[in-house]
Amino acid sequence: MFTVAALYHFTRFKNHLELREPLQKKCEDLGISGSLLLASEGINGTIAGTYENIEKILIYIKKMPGCADLEYKKSVSKLPPFPRMKVKLKKEIVTMGQPNIDPKARVGHYVDPSDWNSVLHDPDVVVIDTRNEYEVDIGTFKGAINPQTSSFREFPAWWEKNKAKFQNKHIAMFCTGGIRCEKSTNYLIGQGVENVSHLKGGILKYLEEMPKEQSEWEGDCFVFDARVSVRHELKEGPHKLCYACRQPILPEDKERSEYEHGVSCHKCKSKTTETDKSRFRERQKQIQLSRKRGQKHMAGYDEN
Numbered sequence: 001m002f003t004v005a006a007l008y009h010f011t012r013f014k015n016h017l018e019l020r021e022p023l024q025k026k027c028e029d030l031g032i033s034g035s036l037l038l039a040s041e042g043i044n045g046t047i048a049g050t051y052e053n054i055e056k057i058l059i060y061i062k063k064m065p066g067c068a069d070l071e072y073k074k075s076v077s078k079l080p081p082f083p084r085m086k087v088k089l090k091k092e093i094v095t096m097g098q099p100n101i102d103p104k105a106r107v108g109h110y111v112d113p114s115d116w117n118s119v120l121h122d123p124d125v126v127v128i129d130t131r132n133e134y135e136v137d138i139g140t141f142k143g144a145i146n147p148q149t150s151s152f153r154e155f156p157a158w159w160e161k162n163k164a165k166f167q168n169k170h171i172a173m174f175c176t177g178g179i180r181c182e183k184s185t186n187y188l189i190g191q192g193v194e195n196v197s198h199l200k201g202g203i204l205k206y207l208e209e210m211p212k213e214q215s216e217w218e219g220d221c222f223v224f225d226a227r228v229s230v231r232h233e234l235k236e237g238p239h240k241l242c243y244a245c246r247q248p249i250l251p252e253d254k255e256r257s258e259y260e261h262g263v264s265c266h267k268c269k270s271k272t273t274e275t276d277k278s279r280f281r282e283r284q285k286q287i288q289l290s291r292k293r294g295q296k297h298m299a300g301y302d303e304n
Contacts, residue, residue: 001076001077001078002049002050002076002077002081003048003050003054003075004047004076004077004081005046005047005048005058005073006046006072006075006176006204006223007045007046007047007058007061007070007071007072008042008043008044008045008070008071008072008093008094008178008179009042009044009061009067009069009070010042010093010103011041011042011065011067012040012041012042013039013041013042013064013066014065016089017089019038020038020087020088020089023036023038023060023061023064024085026057026060027047027085027087028085031049031053032047032049032053032054033081033082033083033084034046034047034048034082034085034086034225035085035087036087036088037088037089037090037093038090038093039089039091039092040091041092041103042066042067042093043067043070043093044094046081046223046224046225048082054074071201073177073201073204073208075208075230075234076234077226077227079226081225082225082226093179094152094179094183095151096152096155096183096184097153098156098187100190101186101187102186103185105186107181107182107186107198108171108181108185108188108189108198109196109197109198110197110200111172111198111199111200112200113200113201113206113208113209114209114210116206116210117210117214117216119172119197120141120143120216124170125169126166126169126172127141127144127145127173127174128145128147128171128172128173128174129145129146129173129175130147130152130175130180130181130184131175131176132149132150132151132152133146133148133149134150134222134248134267135176135221138221138239139217139219139220139222140217140218141216141217141218144174147162152180152183155184155187159187159188159191163191169195170196171193171197172196172199173198173199174202174206175199176202176203176204176222176223177204177205178199178200178202181198181199181202182198185198203217203221204221204223204234207221207231207232207234208233208234210232211232212232212233215232217232220237220238220239222239222248228240228241228248229248240253240254242267242268243261243262243280243284244262244263244264244276244277244280245265245267245268245271245272247265247267249267253265253266260277261284262280262283262284262287263277263280264277
């Protein structure tokens, strides 16, 4: 059993470039896999390993400059969720493309998972799902607005186009683990919205803490590792990943005529060229050859 930790923290690193190599080495020494993003604004990512070594790496990260209050959520996975460890340098730890965003300055009011249902039931509150369309497609909260964005960069433009509908309303937002809402609530405050809230700890914390019989969540929650989706108590969901378009599909979708393992699914077959498909087939061939040599890939990546 693997322990998975989804984490993020906004802090102003003086030189995040110098932090990358020591963090990469520490993760490798502990047998940690996953992906961590470092930017001048902080750290974000998901990692996996043994329970003991995840505890050790979290202690290490908390000792990094300004990271004592690191936010993280733990869950478990039966299979290794990641093939390797990567610490990457980025301009933003979650890309919104708005230069004046600063979650360290001010964010919306945090709503604990235990209080979130009352927000959902309040007729004077507009609830917005800040995630991307493919994430919303497999699960969301009852009555939440779906901006139908394909990337977080599109959210400001969506807001600009639709803000007149929400004039003088209380806006409540949610996302997978909370990080996008740190930026989106700061953005709305900068746009003059006075009453802004967001779900503390995101969907993952809600699914962890809220009893299923009291839940307002419908469907499953997409996660960025080999589990693909989770549900209440953070149990693994039924979804698999199409490794051509990286979107979640159900096991029965593999029976559809559009599905070819590692090459296409019903969501993407018409969106890629034959050249793309040939490249995907070659990639899949190399994965299978690596598998025969005993080399590891992310769980599910080389499954048929």
